[in-house]
Amino acid sequence: MDKIVDNPHDDGYHRLRAAIVAGDLQPNERLVELDLSERLGIGRTAIRTALVRLESEGLVERERHRGAKVRLVDEQEAGEILQARAVLEGLAARQAALRATDADIAELRRIVAGLRTLLDAGDLLGASDEQAVLHRTVLELSGHATAHRLILALNSQIVRFQYRTILVPGRPERSHEEHSAIVDAIAARDPEAAEAAMRHHLANVAGTLPARR
Amino acid sequence: MDKIVDNPHDDGYHRLRAAIVAGDLQPNERLVELDLSERLGIGRTAIRTALVRLESEGLVERERHRGAKVRLVDEQEAGEILQARAVLEGLAARQAALRATDADIAELRRIVAGLRTLLDAGDLLGASDEQAVLHRTVLELSGHATAHRLILALNSQIVRFQYRTILVPGRPERSHEEHSAIVDAIAARDPEAAEAAMRHHLANVAGTLPARR
DNA sequence: CGTGCCGAGCTCGTGGACAAGATTGTCGAC
DNA sequence: GTCGACAATCTTGTCCACGAGCTCGGCACG
Structure with missing residues (x-):
């Protein structure tokens, strides 16, 4: 959808990145430049620059004369x-509380209501996606381009972990309460509470992480 | 000295980066690849990859067929x-408070004492450098590689602003108090206080920013 | 049978050449 | 004198070929 800041001149970068975050390229799989070049129908040069970019984003590792592989983040x-996400999204929530218009707040409440509906219907994966929408909306509301950019970069590194926390027993209800608290704090234009609620929420997410996996 | 994470395979990258943060290359100055190639005695290919890396770090901008220039961050x-630095360094200070050994704390106190001496001698620039050492030490103590990496990247984008805040009248004393408070909190193994002190300090730095410049 | 050496194959790194696109300067019309 | 179109030049983007360095398998030797 929206790219925060990006030169349109390599779509090869986007294709490669998408393949990585989607899991099409397994960790520790060797990424041979010529291979990728043929598979994606892009010149080796473009692949090369894409890999350099992805390396500085922390998505792949490259070793001299040994090739690149997608980077595996340990627990x-x-x-x-x-x-890091917790403090940065806390900052974003704080700013969102300071800047949100009535229309913005209505939008947040709409998302929370949708979340409630999905949970009641037992659609956990759908709820997970909608939670992501909520987070992204808060980020956009914050108007904090720097935090936004950093958080997106961090997120792309842990997609593999992210997706299943909602499947932990009891987590959906807790999670929904936490998200409601965040939205309530923003609606009350209370930056302190908004930051605290966001940090509280992500601390809990982190807490359920080691349990799974 | 210590690179957080880096492949040793391009020193061209480091040279270019150093030239930018040192201010040898002015903002909006056109960075012609062939030019840099000759001036640094490095092939155009290496310059090219270095520019790609620096772009994703936010230090330069590149436009298709129009060249690169060092990026100017506005106020x-x-x-x-x-x-963003404030919340991330707050996190680092928190972790440092949790992990610091007695030897670490002694080191911190030694730095603060040195700062006091420099201030009494009226060496403001020296004090500014020593403050940077203090921040870096806290970062290392935190053992938080992710925060460390992000903060370094952020710092390199605002070197131009950074260096003169200590010249604001009355700032050196305030700054020294704030740094002392941070070290005290870490010494007391109080993570909450350490985070608060660090955030307080950086909020003040941000506050003096618009005054200058 | 285990171990160390050595060579073949593979992959990245680098430089040069060419194409694509943008900028700038010039010329001409009005 | 000013504006617009066009051509020259410059810079980046891409491809290609070759060299450097690493990995892995085979082979000899203890």
Whole structure:
């Protein structure tokens, strides 16, 4: 949809990145430049620059004369990433509370209501997606381009972990309460509470992480 | 000195980056690949990959067929970056408070004492450098590689703003108090206080920013 | 049978050449 | 004198070929 900041000049980068976050390319799988070049129908040069970019985003590792492979974040690093996300999204929630218009708040409430509906229908995966929408909306409301960019980069590194936390027993209800609290704080234009609620929420997500997996 | 995570395979990248953060390359100056190639004695290919990397770090901008130039962060973005740094360094201070050994704390106190000496001698620039050492030490103590990496990237974007905040009248004393508070909180193994002190400190730095410049 | 050496194959790194696109300067019309 | 179209030049983007360095298998030797 919306790219935060991006030159349109390589779509090869986007294709490769998509393949990685979607899991089409397994971790530790060797990413041979010529291979990818043929498979995606892009020149080796483009693949090369894409890999350089992805490396500095932390999505792949490259070793001299040994090729690239998608980087595997271990459990400890995933914890670190979630901690960093927590403080950054806390900042975003704070800013959102300061800037949200009435229309913005209505939009947030609409999303929360949708979440409730999905949960009642037992659609956990759908709810998970809608939660992501909520987070993204808060981020956009914050108007904080820097935090937005950092958080997106962090997120792409832990997609593999992300997706299943909602399947932990009891988690959906807790999660929904936490999200409601975040929206309530923003609606009340209370930046302190908004930041606290967001951090509380992500701390809980981090807490359920080691349980799974 | 210590690179957080880096492939040793391009020093061209480091040279270019150093030239940018040192201010040898002015903002909006056109960075012609062939030019840089000759000036640094590195092949155009290496310059090219270095520019790609620097772009994803936010240090340069590149436009298709129009070349690269060092990116100029405006005042508003500098504020955003300082906010992001504040929460991330707050996280680092928190972790440092949880992990610091007695030896670590002694080291911190030694740095603070050195700062006091420099301030009494009126060496403001020296003090500014020593403050940077203190921040870096806290970061290392935190053992939080992710936060460390993000903060370094953010810092390199605002070196131009950074260096003169200590020249604001009355700032050196305030700053020294704030740094002392951070170290005290870490020494007391109080993560909450450490995070609060760090955020307080960086909020003040951000506050003095728009005054200058 | 285990171990160390060595060579073949593979992959990345680099430089040069060419194409695509943009900018700038010039010329001409009005 | 000013504006617009066009051509020259410059810069980046891409492809290609070759060299550098690593990996892995075979082979000899203890």
